[in-house]
Amino acid sequence: MSHLATSMTNESRISRRFAELRSSGEMGLVAYITAGDPSLEATEQFVLALAGAGADVIELGVPFSDPVADGPVIQRASERALRAGTTLAGVLSLVKSLRAKTEVPLVLFSYFNPVLQMGLEKFAEQASAAGADGVLITDVTPDEGAEYRQAMSSRGLDTIFLAAPTSTDERLALIAKASSGFLYLISRTGVTGAKDQLADELPALARRVRRVTDLPIAIGFGISLPGHVSVLVGLADAAVVGSALVEEIERAGSVPAAAEALAARVKLLKGAAVAGMSRREPNA
Amino acid sequence: MTTAPQIWPDAKGRFGPYGGRYVPETLVAPLEELEHAYAEARKDPRFQKELDFLLKNFAGRPTPLQFASRLTEHLGSARIYIKREDLLHTGAHKINNCLGQGLLAVRMGKKRIIAETGAGQHGVATATVAARLGLECVVYMGAEDMERQRLNVFRMRLLGAEVVSVNSGTRTLKDAINEAMRDWVTNVRTTHYLLGSVLGAHPYPMMVRDFHRVIGLEAREQILNVEGRLPDLLVACVGGGSNAIGLFHAFLGHAGVKLLGVEAGGRGHALGEHAARMAAAAGYSGARPGVLQGTYSYVLQTPDGQIAATHSVSAGLDYPAIGPEHAWLADRHRATYTAVSDDAAVAAARTLARLEGIIPALESAHALAELIERAPKMPRDSVVILNLSGRGDKDMEILARYI
Ligand SMILES: Cc1ncc(COP(=O)(O)O)c(C=O)c1O
Numbered sequence: 001m002s003h004l005a006t007s008m009t010n011e012s013r014i015s016r017r018f019a020e021l022r023s024s025g026e027m028g029l030v031a032y033i034t035a036g037d038p039s040l041e042a043t044e045q046f047v048l049a050l051a052g053a054g055a056d057v058i059e060l061g062v063p064f065s066d067p068v069a070d071g072p073v074i075q076r077a078s079e080r081a082l083r084a085g086t087t088l089a090g091v092l093s094l095v096k097s098l099r100a101k102t103e104v105p106l107v108l109f110s111y112f113n114p115v116l117q118m119g120l121e122k123f124a125e126q127a128s129a130a131g132a133d134g135v136l137i138t139d140v141t142p143d144e145g146a147e148y149r150q151a152m153s154s155r156g157l158d159t160i161f162l163a164a165p166t167s168t169d170e171r172l173a174l175i176a177k178a179s180s181g182f183l184y185l186i187s188r189t190g191v192t193g194a195k196d197q198l199a200d201e202l203p204a205l206a207r208r209v210r211r212v213t214d215l216p217i218a219i220g221f222g223i224s225l226p227g228h229v230s231v232l233v234g235l236a237d238a239a240v241v242g243s244a245l246v247e248e249i250e251r252a253g254s255v256p257a258a259a260e261a262l263a264a265r266v267k268l269l270k271g272a273a274v275a276g277m278s279r280r281e282p283n284a
Numbered sequence: 285m286t287t288a289p290q291i292w293p294d295a296k297g298r299f300g301p302y303g304g305r306y307v308p309e310t311l312v313a314p315l316e317e318l319e320h321a322y323a324e325a326r327k328d329p330r331f332q333k334e335l336d337f338l339l340k341n342f343a344g345r346p347t348p349l350q351f352a353s354r355l356t357e358h359l360g361s362a363r364i365y366i367k368r369e370d371l372l373h374t375g376a377h378k379i380n381n382c383l384g385q386g387l388l389a390v391r392m393g394k395k396r397i398i399a400e401t402g403a404g405q406h407g408v409a410t411a412t413v414a415a416r417l418g419l420e421c422v423v424y425m426g427a428e429d430m431e432r433q434r435l436n437v438f439r440m441r442l443l444g445a446e447v448v449s450v451n452s453g454t455r456t457l458k459d460a461i462n463e464a465m466r467d468w469v470t471n472v473r474t475t476h477y478l479l480g481s482v483l484g485a486h487p488y489p490m491m492v493r494d495f496h497r498v499i500g501l502e503a504r505e506q507i508l509n510v511e512g513r514l515p516d517l518l519v520a521c522v523g524g525g526s527n528a529i530g531l532f533h534a535f536l537g538h539a540g541v542k543l544l545g546v547e548a549g550g551r552g553h554a555l556g557e558h559a560a561r562m563a564a565a566a567g568y569s570g571a572r573p574g575v576l577q578g579t580y581s582y583v584l585q586t587p588d589g590q591i592a593a594t595h596s597v598s599a600g601l602d603y604p605a606i607g608p609e610h611a612w613l614a615d616r617h618r619a620t621y622t623a624v625s626d627d628a629a630v631a632a633a634r635t636l637a638r639l640e641g642i643i644p645a646l647e648s649a650h651a652l653a654e655l656i657e658r659a660p661k662m663p664r665d666s667v668v669i670l671n672l673s674g675r676g677d678k679d680m681e682i683l684a685r686y687i
Contacts (some may be wrong), residue, residue, distance in 0.1 A: 063592040064589075065453065066453065066458065066459075066462055066576065066577065066591050067462075068308070068462050068465045068466060068481040068486065068577065069308045069466075069468075069469065075452060078489070079452075079551075082590065088588055088589065089588065111575075111593070112306055112575045113574045113575045113576065113589045114588060114589035114590070115589075116573060116575060116589065117572070117585070117587070117588060117589030118588075118589070138308055138577070139306045139307055139308055139575065140306060140310050141305075141307070143296075143305065143310055143312070144304055144305060144306055145297060161309070162308065162309040162310075163309060164308070164309040164310035164312075164313075165310070166309075166310050166311075166312070166313040166314060166472060166473075167309060167312070167313060168313055171309075171312065171313065175309070186309070186310060189310055189469060189470055189471075189472055189473070190469055190470040191469055191470065195536075197288040209676070274556070281474045
């Protein structure tokens with residue numbers, strides 16, 4: 001505890017976690033699940049299982065009626081969560097309850113409208129008080145994000161923005177400047193969802209992002225297998241896995257079975273991340 | 285009195301506080317590309333000439349402005365003129381925008397066009413233009429709309445388009461737009477998204493408006509020719525708001541011309557029973573400013589920001605948000621908005637059929653129903669223009685249930 005207190009700057013939990021990963025030469029794993037699928041109580045158990053299995057950052061998806069950036073798997077999860085009555089306020093109470101049990105960094109992943117309806121100030125205040133560390137809004141780019149960024153950062157919340165294969169170098173610089181905690185690089189043009197292979201253009205894209213920022217880079221969209229994670233070693237500071245986890249929840253017959261499947265999947269992926277890094281170490 | 289109107293939107297695509305560009309990062313560069321391509325095309329006389337040629341020789345512009353003598357007499361009302369957009373090729377105003385964006389897609393070197401459709405009119409117009417210009421075409425349509433506008437599905441397929449049924453969410457227009465956006469995010473490098481109303485991220489609300497502006501430009505000249513003066517009132521139905529803004533825009537600077545938009549009142553005032561976003565004063569609940577599908581405007585939604593289901597007998601008005609420029613016109617009291625029920629719209633369609641020999645689209649019948657209420661209360665020498673945005677052939681199966 002005293003060690004924690006001395007190293008405590010105004011750095012966020014997210015930044016600290018990435019700093020630890022860097023110093024131990026480990027690649028991180030960011031795990032996304034949709035909050036409230038199938039219930040907020042279940043999500044609490046899932047997050048604890050993911051953190052226990054080695055996930056470095058958890059992204060909690062706030063379900064939205066019109067998830068334009070999501071593929072079928074996360075669309076279905078959002079529908080299940082909304083049918084279960086999940087609201088943004090409910091997700092914030094979940095964060096509060098989780099924060100009493102785990103120090104894992106928590107990112108709220110949402111579309112803009114629910115946050116806007118709660119009010120930017122009120123949302124930032126409550127998210128921060130509950131113990132959230134960062135926010136990612138799918139349909140807000142730095143161009144439209146000035147007010148939002150101001151509201152979040154005044155409450156010490158990291159703002160994570162997305163970078164995409166279509167982003168120009170100018171935009172990548174803009175995105176890097178607006179981001180804190182880490183930068184989320186989308187691996188391909190498209191919606192969320194697992195794919196067999198990562199895009200060929202990914203290494204060049206990751207290098208373009210690296211040139212404009214020292215922030216940790218997490219790469220996501222289409223990652224489900226240890227092989228995908230291995231490919232990212234050396235390109236990214238973390239891999240993001242989402243639809244593959246949500247699919248485990250959908251497939252499992254019960255909440256405990258889902259929690260078990262999530263933990264197993266994360267162990268496998270995190271294992272690939274760490275093994276890949278140590279293999280590279282001598283040449284690095 | 286004529287005042288020089290400020291030109292909206294601003295450089296960020298804002299109409300006052302409304303509009304903007306709320307999209308995933310992947311779509312920002314393509315939207316910027318589209319914005320630049322459109323700005324270039326707009327200045328290029330060759331583009332305008334080609335568009336004018338197609339509007340005239342392929343689509344059938346100019347459309348008549350017809351004096352509705354029997355309706356006027358029957359109502360004992362203000363003098364009613366009808367802008368006959370229903371006479372355009374494919375049967376609605378939608379083709380104005382499709383030709384403009386279709387030519388732009390060709391100019392940008394895009395070989396594939398995608399679109400959403402509600403009533404099927406925009407889908408048919410898009411499929412038509414794609415065929416004419418030799419482009420591949422995919423249209424997304426809600427499963428419920430495919431059911432109620434079956435004839436348009438056949439038309440699109442006959443024209444060589446692929447029609448994709450959308451089964452998510454409310455299975456109507458909003459969900460078709462979601463699915464089209466997902467396609468666009470995925471195939472953005474080869475594909476142009478031909479959005480069908482003054483909705484979505486900048487530059488769409490501006491660009492789609494500009495392509496429909498011809499409606500009002502013609503109507504202004506036509507009414508000056510026959511009446512020797514400007515009209516007192518313009519009336520149009522409002523789904524996203526493209527036919528309405530197309531008629532209104534050329535008159536914005538004429539403060540004496542009142543503008544009235546008519547939304548779908550559906551079958552009740554409770555959230556979920558209507559698609560009236562601007563008619564809170566008339567008791568329709570649930571609309572607040574918010575972000576849906578790229579733009580900030582009035583949106584029907586739950587208190588915690590989930591987009592609400594809507595209902596209308598007309599698929600083309602069955603959508604939870606209104607175009608951002610309309611929200612801005614309403615805020616500044618330049619235009620007013622009201623809503624009309626399913627039943628009133630159907631009754632109005634029958635009235636027009638019997639008195640004027642025109643079967644209107646159910647969308648347009650909403651504007652007509654409000655006009656039938658209002659025109660008799662106006663001085664008899666006042667002049668009103670109704671935008672008849674489309675014809676009713678596509679609605680025969682629904683209308684047949686009411687005959
Ligand atoms: C005939 C007709 N009128 C009106 C509309 C509504 O669209 P907007 O409000 O953009 O004119 C539609 C949409 O499908 C339509 O087909």
